[in-house]
Amino acid sequence: MDYSFDGSGGYRVPTGVAGLDVQLGGGVPPGTTILLLAEPGAGMEVFAHQFAYGGLVNHEDVFYFSSEHPLSEVISGMDYFNWNVRKHLEEGKFDFTDAYSPRFYNVLPKHLVSDVSAKDFLKRGTDSLNLLKGTVTQARTRKYRGVVDSISYFLRSYELNNVLNVIEIISSMGKATGAVHLLMMTSGMHEPIIENNMKHICDGVIEFRMKERGSEVERSILLRKMRGMIVPNRTISYVITTKGVELETTTRVL
Structure with a gap:
């Protein structure tokens, strides 16, 4: 059976993952800051790309802040699933901030960074x-959503309190504008106290899990919490197909 929000209703922002939106009664509340916690290989990047493209389909602007991948890798990853964002990028509806490449400008051979944009060079x-x-x-005049890929980089590179302060700013911006923000974090990389701080400060927590069973790898989603909503009390199986992350129609305890 499907597990959906059974409260008073209200507008929901679709995530772009149809099966997840069904489980959440149509999507997440406006202004929600979501922590996506996943181990490597669980499909975290696919979900983030799907979430971003879902925003464009929903007539939202999208900012994608990446400290882990350059723009070319993100576009290539989205192209694989036929999520073409080039037009949106040219129109300014998809705003990509590359915080990855500038970190290596001074150590890579000059011929490898000669074609960087003036914006990234600065x-x-x-x-x-x-x-x-x-x-x-940044001031934005249209409704929008944001992706931060990933918070793990900042937790490795900065003091925890400094990172939490910025996340509080993100959360405040979301509540003020109605924008939904997705923060990506790699599970198992940080101390439990750091993970718990992150789970506490964010409005919603979605965990992607993997488990080996025989010769197969089974993936499941745990909706740990979502502000203002009743979430399923079971994990939900999912697969990654050419359409992206797809939730299975049945749920089970893994």
Whole structure:
């Protein structure tokens, strides 16, 4: 059976993952800051790309802040699933901030960075956390959603309290504008107290899990919490297909 929000209703923002939206009664509340916690190989990047493209389909602008991948990798990953964002990028509806490449400008051979854009070149030496803060507080006139890929980089590179302060700013921006933000974090990489701080400060927590069973790998989603909603009390199986992350129609305890 499907597990859906059984409260008073209200507008929901679709995530772009149809099966997940069904489980959530249509999507997530406006202004929600979601922590996506997943181990490597669980499909975290696929979900993030699907979430971003879902925003464009929903007539939202999208900002995608990446400290882990350059723009070319993100576009290539989205192309695989036929989520073409080039037109949206040219129109300014898909705003990509590359906080990855500038970190290596001074160590890579010059011929490898000769074709970087002037915009990215100016980011050399820019503090990544301040760049994130500037991105999330940028004035936007249309409804939008945001992706941060990933918070794990900042947790490795900065003091915890400094990172939490920026996440509080992200959350405040969401509540003020109605924008939904997705923060990606790799599970098992950080101390439990750090993970718990992240789970506490975010409005929603979605965990992607993997388990080996015989010769197969089974994947499941745990909706740990979602502000203002009753979430399923079971894990939900999912698969990754050419359409992206797809939730199975039945749920079971794994």
